[in-house]
Amino acid sequence: MEPIRTTCAYCGVGCGISATVTGERSVDIAGDVSHPANYGKLCSKGTHLGETVGLDGRLLYPEIAGQRVAWDHALDAVAGRMRDCIHEHGPDSVALYVSGQLLTEDYYVANKLAKGFIGTGNIDTNSRLCMASAVAAHNRAFGEDVVPVNYDDLDETDLVLLVGSNTAWCHPVIWQRIEQARAERGTKIVVIDPRRTETAEQADLHIAVPPDGDVALFNALLAEMMQRGELDEAYIADHCVKPEGFWEGLDNTLHGLSASDFNALAGLVASHPRMITLFSQGANQSVGGTDKGNAIINLHLATGRIARTGAGPFSITGQPNAMGGREVGGLANMLACHLGFSDSELADVATFWGAPNMCSGPGHKAVDMFRAVHDGRIKFIWVMATNPAVSMPDAGFVREALERCPTVVVSDVMADTDTGRLADIRLPALGWGEKDGTVTNSERRVSRQRALFSPPGETRADWRIICDVATRLGYGDAFGFTGPSAIFREYAAMTALASKYGKLLDLSEHQTLSDNEYEAMEPFRWGGERPFAEGFSTSHRKAQLVPVAIPKICTDLEFPLRLNTGRYRDQWHTMTRTGLSPKLSLHRREPLLEVHPDDAARDGLEQGGLAEIATPFGSGIFRVEVTEGQRAGEIFAPIHWTDAMGSLGRAGRLAKDATDPVSGQPGFKDTPARLAPV
Ligand code: SF4
Numbered sequence: 001m002e003p004i005r006t007t008c009a010y011c012g013v014g015c016g017i018s019a020t021v022t023g024e025r026s027v028d029i030a031g032d033v034s035h036p037a038n039y040g041k042l043c044s045k046g047t048h049l050g051e052t053v054g055l056d057g058r059l060l061y062p063e064i065a066g067q068r069v070a071w072d073h074a075l076d077a078v079a080g081r082m083r084d085c086i087h088e089h090g091p092d093s094v095a096l097y098v099s100g101q102l103l104t105e106d107y108y109v110a111n112k113l114a115k116g117f118i119g120t121g122n123i124d125t126n127s128r129l130c131m132a133s134a135v136a137a138h139n140r141a142f143g144e145d146v147v148p149v150n151y152d153d154l155d156e157t158d159l160v161l162l163v164g165s166n167t168a169w170c171h172p173v174i175w176q177r178i179e180q181a182r183a184e185r186g187t188k189i190v191v192i193d194p195r196r197t198e199t200a201e202q203a204d205l206h207i208a209v210p211p212d213g214d215v216a217l218f219n220a221l222l223a224e225m226m227q228r229g230e231l232d233e234a235y236i237a238d239h240c241v242k243p244e245g246f247w248e249g250l251d252n253t254l255h256g257l258s259a260s261d262f263n264a265l266a267g268l269v270a271s272h273p274r275m276i277t278l279f280s281q282g283a284n285q286s287v288g289g290t291d292k293g294n295a296i297i298n299l300h301l302a303t304g305r306i307a308r309t310g311a312g313p314f315s316i317t318g319q320p321n322a323m324g325g326r327e328v329g330g331l332a333n334m335l336a337c338h339l340g341f342s343d344s345e346l347a348d349v350a351t352f353w354g355a356p357n358m359c360s361g362p363g364h365k366a367v368d369m370f371r372a373v374h375d376g377r378i379k380f381i382w383v384m385a386t387n388p389a390v391s392m393p394d395a396g397f398v399r400e401a402l403e404r405c406p407t408v409v410v411s412d413v414m415a416d417t418d419t420g421r422l423a424d425i426r427l428p429a430l431g432w433g434e435k436d437g438t439v440t441n442s443e444r445r446v447s448r449q450r451a452l453f454s455p456p457g458e459t460r461a462d463w464r465i466i467c468d469v470a471t472r473l474g475y476g477d478a479f480g481f482t483g484p485s486a487i488f489r490e491y492a493a494m495t496a497l498a499s500k501y502g503k504l505l506d507l508s509e510h511q512t513l514s515d516n517e518y519e520a521m522e523p524f525r526w527g528g529e530r531p532f533a534e535g536f537s538t539s540h541r542k543a544q545l546v547p548v549a550i551p552k553i554c555t556d557l558e559f560p561l562r563l564n565t566g567r568y569r570d571q572w573h574t575m576t577r578t579g580l581s582p583k584l585s586l587h588r589r590e591p592l593l594e595v596h597p598d599d600a601a602r603d604g605l606e607q608g609g610l611a612e613i614a615t616p617f618g619s620g621i622f623r624v625e626v627t628e629g630q631r632a633g634e635i636f637a638p639i640h641w642t643d644a645m646g647s648l649g650r651a652g653r654l655a656k657d658a659t660d661p662v663s664g665q666p667g668f669k670d671t672p673a674r675l676a677p678v
Contacts, residue, residue, distance in 0.1 A: 014441025164282015
């Protein structure tokens, strides 16, 4: 068979894959040498995708109360219960919780149904847990959620600051590209991270900031650049606005940072105008995540290191289609296509959709959404392609909320997940290799995911399930899409509205694609070659320098340690796919608690022994790894293991539910904790 060009199922690098189907459910995987995201390279997760396409554990038929039912019966039940809920309790009693695993076409119809036809802003996505703070920082500084860096810039930069990113493990193909730049042009690499990660081991300089110490560091860097006369006054005058007293308000104290490390970093920054600051979950997953993003952006704006070759602040997304979801409006605080909730934007979107029941404003962000489920304000929730009973902070509370909710609908590919166990109605969805549509990666590049296999059992595409429910609600005319290409055309046409409001998101040239052209679509990037070179997306076309606050450090005598959580190299989220690959499981066979030798000695823990982590939210038992890679007073645990796997090492029960006040993103990286031997 001829290879089929598709896109990786995992991270936001968005690597192109060349897949050769070799049997009914088997496929050979290679990197797509023509795809500009990876030019043929793949990491271990992408390489072993072929081991994860079997049907073990799949949800193949619709179920109500655990019993197999016909699709018509299941769809009638979803639509009927939703209609009754809206009738009795109003549209805001209904919520959709969706996922960066959905394709853009799935996301588009989910957002359209919620905001234009049900009439609720209550649609949010697990991308809230991943990069909502970067989105908020972009919106505050640029007037639009746009990443102003391309992957090519990594080839042409002289200094890369990696902030809160274990790039070598979590975005490996980007890391390979940075390493190549180092080999070819001597690019310097600085890692700013509390942990001495695999990435930090290989950096020219590792700044072991305390948790949430990034704002202090970037504020101090900006003050230092001002003192050294390194600001780009002409760029500031022409392209930026700043509030009164911005410079005077900069706090340049080092807040526990080593002066020699800081001076080394400041020297590198001052001498390398081609500088990229790549930031990821370590920055975003914080109660001060939005300010961290703006502290980074402030430095780039004030030194003119943006909208130029090899320079800029670069938020890299965790999920394969977090960016596509942001584009169509899958976050509760965005309407659609980078538009907000002003009267004119609401009216324009209502006209475009022919929407009978437009929402009146933003809905609940993820953590608040599950609080509203818990206290009964939301009585119907439809969870698509995600596992919040594991992945949300304070997951025990989320589980309780789902147990209380009168109607929980779950669309998923897997039969047994922690969230699926709490569902009243379960709908079998297509997985990677079966779905067809588009995703957008971290550099705004739209690529096709293509089907390799026919749908197993009675599985259906998410977009089709949503449209089938919409039709039963009486909205068949607006949801009569014949396939993902038809949805993509409507989405592309709608981005003309974003353009009308001065946004860069404009795919309208693709609105007339034929089905064949959509099928053959090559990867393309929106936003132009150099976003913001001609001005920003604010009304005055200038960027905003944003004053930022240094987060307060909370100390708790009962829980004296600070728990950080994150990923392993070869696993993905709650392991529903990567857990199927024997080779990927070799890297880390079980979840390890990483602890500094001083803390291990004080708490009586031994290398390889068991320890209980307790936080104000829950507890879990992990095997101990004593390592100098942790700062004393801080511990680390991976996020992947779940109750459904019979595992004790479940970090989701542990994390605090406090969120960033602007973005609503949870502060997963810093939960008070204590340890005891088991
Ligand atoms: Fe897939 Fe990300 Fe690995 Fe690329 S870097 S192969 S997108 S997991």
